[in-house]
Amino acid sequence: MTEKLELYDVTIIGGGPAGLYAAFYSGMRDMKTKLIEAKEELGGRTLIYPEKMIWDVGGVTPIRCSQLTRQMIEQAYTFEPTIVLGQQITGLERLEDGTMLLTAESGEQHLSKTLILALGHGVLKLAKLDISGAERYEVTNLYYTVEELESFRGKQVLISGGGDSAVDWANELVSIAASVTVVHRRERFGGHERSVRRMKESSVQVRTPYAVTQLHGRGDRIEAVSIAQINADGEPMHESEQIAVDAVLINHGLRGDFGPVVTWGLEKKDWNFKADEKLATNLPGIFVAGDAANYGSKLHLLAGAFTDAALAVNSAKHYLDPEAPQRAQVSSHNAKFTEKNKAFDAVEEGEGEA
Ligand SMILES: Cc1cc2nc3c(=O)[nH]c(=O)nc-3n(C[C@H](O)[C@H](O)[C@H](O)COP(=O)(O)OP(=O)(O)OC[C@H]3O[C@@H](n4cnc5c(N)ncnc54)[C@H](O)[C@@H]3O)c2cc1C
Structure with a gap:
């Protein structure tokens, strides 16, 4: 050989x-x-x-x-x-x-x-959501990238992340989706300043410093997400709250x-x-x-x-x-x-x- x-x-x-x-x-x-x-x-x-x-x-x-x-x-x-x-x-x-x-x-x-x-x-490689069992939703409504914007039309979308990709997708999806919520671990976003400003001035709901703590699904679909405010060590500070979702997009970088x-x-x-x-x-x-x-x-x-x-x-x-x-x-x-x-x-x- x-x-x-x-x-x-x-x-x-x-x-x-x-x-x-x-x-x-x-x-x-x-x-x-x-x-x-x-x-x-x-x-x-x-x-x-x-x-x-x-x-x-x-x-x-x-x-x-x-x-x-x-x-x-x-x-x-x-x-x-x-x-x-x-x-x-x-x-x-x-x-x-x-x-x-x-x-x-x-x-x-x-x-x-x-x-x-x-x-x-x-x-x-794309950083995955650090929640055990999350991978089972990847076949349905847990996304790491957007392949087709249209598939998000009329949906309640939650985006987790604070870099260029998260901010850009929030700006793209806001006119297509029924609602867009962005959850980011830090107060500051890493995306381009102009894009961050555009996102904050739009109807995108921005939650910082917050993290996704749990996914709630039925079968292989996520129906709601728990999010919680976190401290500097990334620990939840208060009781989490649940948000109903149709799609979850994770942009945690590489x-x-x-x-x-x-x-x-x-x-x-x-x-x-x-x-x-x-x-x-x-x-x-x-x-x-x-x-x-x-x-x-x-x-x-x-x-x-x-x-x-x-x-x-x-x-x-x-x-x-x-x-x-x-x-x-x-x-x-x-x-x-x-x-x-x-x-x-x-x-x-x-x-x-x-
Ligand atoms: C956002 C950002 C901005 C930066 N800005 C600057 C700057 O302004 N000035 C500056 O000097 N530096 C900058 N840097 C740092 C600079 O990019 C890195 O120091 C440089 O890329 C290191 O080069 P490298 O070849 O060692 O590694 P990499 O650029 O990481 O390349 C490694 C390559 O190896 C491949 N590889 C890994 N494992 C395998 C395998 N098993 N088989 C086959 N292929 C494999 C990977 O796919 C990758 O393509 C920046 C870095 C980042 C992230």
Whole structure:
């Protein structure tokens, strides 16, 4: 089975900023590279805030995050690594010769000499309502996203959440539903100021700081919801009250999940993976980069993700070839870019002539 699999020098798991930069930098180090991303899209957490302006990446003047994501992806493709989308890596087996056999949740397998875990906070999934048994209502009137606004027409809708999604859906649904109640754990909403104001000025009933404490159903349908005012610790302060509902929409944001990777024997520190100053984990040939890494001076920023990525690639290169130089030759003097630079020179010459 593994005979048919192509063997890579390095496989990067995770296609966020750390993984994308590692894919570029490993090309500078002549490593046969594969990058595997669980989602169908590259970009990692930058996909959560595409509209935001980014100011704090060195040498990059203010840039819309969606544009920065596009540029990171373009850079990752520079040396034509193999990029696999839509596969969450769950299994790791070390073969007799030390190579690592990775298995995706969907069953596909990959073979690699080294690994760079650029997992961020894990695979982001919609945070579910933390009430036992709530999942049985998901087939009927407990929603985590709105697929069709019309299905809420004339209904009494309760929305739980206080971010952009909760506020935007409240504003969308208020003219369609019979009533919209928004329950949020904090006084302040995280959504855009203008949208929050619009919601508060509309007929949406806003209850803060409140939380959903119980669902009351008949069969597989929710008929009413108990909500209670909560204190700073999230504990109910008074008796709860019941609100009749036809639909409940939960917008509690996203939660990262490392999945079975945590069973691989990697040493953890707090919520992520312990690394040394060379980004090595406790397992041979396995390195970590970006938000998933935990070491003393870790910087949970894009700038930190890029630095980690280069360090992890250098360590992977050294693991394979202890005689290899400590780092890649700088790009300004690197012959790898000679041909590519000619294209830029030609454009500049053309501009000079015009
Ligand atoms: C709202 C918000 C605003 C921010 N603003 C800024 C800012 O202005 N400036 C700044 O510098 N930083 C900012 N950050 C932080 C920055 O986005 C992160 O530091 C950066 O995204 C970390 O990159 P990463 O590659 O380590 O992880 P991530 O971006 O989280 O990417 C990890 C990727 O790994 C994938 N993955 C995980 N597990 C698996 C698996 N088992 N198999 C396959 N794929 C897997 C995930 O799907 C994900 O795509 C912000 C973060 C947030 C949430």
